[in-house]
Amino acid sequence: MIPKYRKQFNEEFSPEKYNQLKASLKQKSGIEPAFRISESPLFLTKTFEKKLIDASERIIDQIKALPTETLQKAVPENCNVPNDTDHSHFFTIDFGICRSENGEIEPQLIELQAFPSLYAFQKTFENTFCEIYPFLSEIKNPMPNDQFISYLKEVIVGDENPENVILLEIFPEQQKTAIDFALTEKLLGIKTVCLTKVKKEGKNLYYEHNGNLIPIKRIYNRVIFDELDRIPDLKTEFNFREEVDVKWITHPNWFFKISKYLLPLLKHQFVPKSYFLHEFPGNEDLGNYVLKPLFSFAGSGVNLNPTREITDAIQDKENYILQRKVHYEPIFEDINGEFSKAEIRLLYIWRENDERPILLENLGRMTKAAMVNVDFNKKDAIWIGSSNVFFGED
Structure with a gap:
């Protein structure tokens, strides 16, 4: 798709530039990416982008119209966390890039979730692609960098001192997404804290820094709650099910409410x-x-x-x-004349007083395997792994 940009990229590509891309991401974050970085971005047309956005907006309409009690049924009783919110702070939606029966390339919904994805990483990734391949700047995300940071800061940090806001994860240094944690810290000035390090006194939470106990007012939550019970002998002072004096960004209940649970309830031509x-x-x-x-x-x-x-x-x-x-269509040609399949994740934030979420960025994933997931790729293939989508004129 968009042959002009695919042709130019493939002509300019070299293993040296790929190594430069990865080195730049490591230099900016201080961390080696723990997942495979694709050599190539995805190029998709404005026509496809319109289909994508229109489908997302209709899906958002349907979710907004669902009764509160319908969404609440999705939350397992043993995972219910007090002080729920009216809506999630994050909304991400995954579409496969497929071919319809009449031969048109179209999106097909794969999953959706109210869980923060790689927001800081993807913006950095997009900027880095543009630094290595300057011609990409003419079709990059039109949202300016400072506006992106402002939106993310408003949702995650709010009116609090960044010192009192933490990114919460379980054993963060072991997570494949650690590079995003590091970039989030740099972007917002907040600390990444392991759940096992959180201190609790009454309803108040704290983390230790330079020998001092720092109060926690807001939690940018990256813990997958239902995975905690699978970790043997996990010792923590703080249990999610307890009522504590913090603001969840986003509240853990929304992980269940906006999830695969909704798929049978949604109707649209691009929803299987x-x-x-x-x-x-x-x-x-x-x-x-x-x-x-x-x-x-x-x-x-x-x-x-x-x-x-x-x-x-x-x-x-x-x-x-x-x-x-759904049948992913292999349309992304590599330098050897072979083709990859892909899916795109739209990354929204949902500010507390807004009627609808705001689209900030996208995330692409490329594969030559049966499943579009970076863990299922062959090690010797190219044009696979984590990517970014650029939209251009047809």
């Missing part, structure tokens, strides 16, 4: 038909569907070829969905 497993109609062909656990993360537990034997053996069928398969 989905069912809760216990409601799957007997006249549908299971071979046309992908089996997904509701609250897994990063592709974990997804079965691309479920059978009746597999689905019948699942006890908690209400915690799984079957989503109609």
Whole structure:
């Protein structure tokens, strides 16, 4: 798509420039990326972008219209956190880049979530692509850098002193997204704190810095709550289920409320038909569907070829969905004449007094494997891994 930019990029590409791209990201963050960086950005047309944004807006309309009690049903009782909010502070939505029956390239919804993605990293990644390949600046995200930072700061830091705002994660140095934590710290002046290091006195939370206990007023939460119970012998002073005097950014309940749980409830031409497993109609062909656990993360537990034997053996069928398969179209040509498939994640923020979320940035993922996830790529392939999308005139 957009042959002009694909041709120019492929002509200018070299292994030296790829190494320069990775070195620049490491220099800016102080951390080696723990996931594969794709050699290439994605080039998509303004026509495709319009389809993408229109679909997202209609999905947002439908979510906004859902009753509070419908969303609340998504939150497992043992994961419910006090002091919920009216809406999430983040909204991300994943679309596969597919080909329709009439031959048009179109987006198809894959997942959506109210969980912060790689906001700081993706903006840095986009800027770095433009530094290495200056011609990309003419089609970069039109939002100025300072406006992006201002939006992110308003949502995460708010009116608090950055010293009293933390990015919360469990063993952050072990996470694949650690590069985003480091860039967020630089961008916003906040500290990344491990859950095991949080101190609690009454309803107040603290973290230690240079021998002093610093009060925590806002938590930029990066902990996947339902994963905590899977960590053996995890010792913490603070339990998510306790009522504490902090502002959650975003509140942990929204991780469940805006998730795969919503897929069977959404209707749109770019939303594949989905069912809760216990409601799957007997006249549908299971071979046309992908089996997904509701609250897994990063592709974990997804079965691309479920059978009746597999689905019948699942006890908690209400915690799984079957989503109609979509066929990613390999349209992103590499320097060897081979093609990659891809998906795009739209990164929104949702300010507290706004009626709707604001689109800040995007994230691309490229693959030559069956699943579009950086963990499922072959090690010797190129044009795979984490990327960024540039939209240009058709």
